[in-house]
Structures are given as structure tokens and as C-alpha cells.
Amino acid sequence: MDERQVGALRFQLDLSQPIYEQIVEQMSRAILRGDIGLGEKIPSVRELAQGLRVTPNTVMHAYQEMERQGLTETRRGQGTFITSSRQRVEAFRQQEAHRVVTEFLAKMRSLGFTEAEIIEQLRSRRQEEEMQ
């Protein structure tokens, strides 16, 4: 795992996984956590590529993917910006939650848990956490 910092953004790159996906994932999380504010400018493809020491084509690929997800927008001649729409970010957050829950449910079902048992698991986990 290589840790690299570009401006305020910190990345951890695992060279055994597709790099463009890691850039998308880590930038999306930075947006959801609020590390990068709405409407803020993000590094240019060149800046991020040089900062991460990653081929610019990979960074471009990642930026296209984020734009497709509605997280960023490119303003001609000005660069790439985080969307200024809170709804878009919220929509993305919901979509991510949906994805994580789907994965979680699939795993639990493959372990033979029924819906009621899964809910029971979640409840008891919450109680455990509250006790701590």
C-alpha cells in the first residue's frame, strides 16, 4: 500500500487493484466526508497524475467516471469542480448505501441467515455498541 498526498487529498494506492477505481472511491469518500467542499476545485489531471505518480490516462478515466456519477463537473477552461448540488451528493450517498446494504444482505443470506435473523443481528450489534 503506497500512501501519497496531493494537496489536501490523501490517497492509498494498492497496486494489485485497478488504480482508477481506487481514485474514484477515495475521492468520492473525501466528498461524502466533506474533506472536499461542494463546488470546490479539484486538482487537474496533470497535477493529480504527477502527485500520485500515476499515468494521466488513469486519472482521466477516474475523472470521467466521477463526472458520469454526477459528483464533478468540468467547466471549460477553468478545470474540474466538485458538484455544487447537495442533492447530487446525497443521491450518490444513498446509491452507495444501497450498494453496501445489497452486498451485506447477499453475504448474510449466503450464510443462511433469514431476514428476521439479520435484523436481530443488527439490533444486538447496536446494543453491544451502546454498552461500550
Place this chain on the structure above:
Amino acid sequence: MTDIAVACKQVSKRYGAKTALDHLDITIPRGHVVGVLGPNGAGKSTFFRMLAGLVQPDAGVVEVLGQRPGWRANENIAYLPDRARWYPDHTTEQAFQWAERFLPAFDRAVAERLASLMQLDLTLQAGGMSRGQEARLMLILCVARRVPLIILDEPFSGIDVVSREQIVDALMEHICDGDKTVLISTHEIHEVEALFDSVIFLGDGRLQLAGEADALRRQYGSMREIVKRLHLGGEQQ
């Protein structure tokens, strides 16, 4: 200009009893940074020397930037041979002067900027340079040429970590200038594999695996792991 930087069709080369390249089929699109990986003796250097017109194939067809390899094609190629050295009595500055006169499309301003970026003293003589310093000089002489194809054979071997990082940074500058095709062979895979758009794996003169770097990562893991797996028990540094 064609969209293909390098095309090899059924290329073979033998040195006596030793097969260096064995029916090699390779197509490299323009604008890609390509890792050419494999153990020693896999045929990487022969492949590069063929692109530079220094070795003729026994069979098959080689095209580089739409031309047959040779002096005319070499105007558009910057080639750094393995273990390259410079004239020992030249200073960095004299090397740049020489390059300006004899290397097509050499940009002295770029070279001087890179020398300062890589902390290479202009008044230092090549004969008095460390291996890392001389490697940096050799890299600058390649990368400061405004040519569409750069071929680097083991640019990192025997070089300290700091010099390696500086070489990677200089390469990044060059790559980011757009539409540049760069071929790099190296055993120091970890340092550069994130620069690769695609990778070619050679073994015993044959193409073993090739593909887009992120697609290969998804399927098999890091480039270093792939080389290890392909050549388990083979020679590795």
C-alpha cells in the same frame, strides 16, 4: 501519422543457438506508456534494439511509427540503451550542447529545467558522476527530445532510490505533455508500474501476456506479482 506506435508481426531473431525473439506479435497504440517486463534473457533488449534499427529480424515484419526501423524512423525515437554511458570528459552542459547539435528535436531549455529538477550539476563531468547521476543525465538526453516515441531499457538499474524518484518525476513531466508513447523495461517494477497504461510480458522471446494495466490488475493483481507468477523459479532480481 498512424495510431500505431509499434507493430511486430511474427518477428523472430536468433543469436547462434539462442532464440532471442520467437514469433513475436506485438501492437502498441500511440500515446501509451507501456511496461515491457520479464526476466533477463526474455528478449526485451533485443526487441528494443530492433525498434531502433540496431538489430535486424531473421523473420517477420517490424514497423515503428508507420516506418521500417532505421535512421529515418530514429529521428522520431529517443532510445536509452541498457547500461548506457556518456563521454567521460563531457560536463552535463557539454552533453547538452552536443545533443543540441546531433540529436533531432532536442530541446535544451527542457533539458536544463530537468537538470535543475533532478539536481544534476551542469558543470559536472560524466567521468566523475555516480551511477545515479549519469543515469539522470542519460534520461534527460532522451526525455528532453520532442519526439513521439521514447524507449528506455532498464533506466533504473543500479540507481539509488532518490535518483529513481527523480527519474520518475522527469518521466511524468514528459508523459503529461500528451500523445507520447513510452516503452520502459525494468526490474524495479514497483516504482513505475502505476505509470503504465499497458504492459507486455515477455519470456523466452515470446509474448506471454499483454493488456491494459488496470484490467490486468483486476484479473491477476500487481504487475510485480504477475511477473513472479509467470517466471516462478526463473531468474529474478
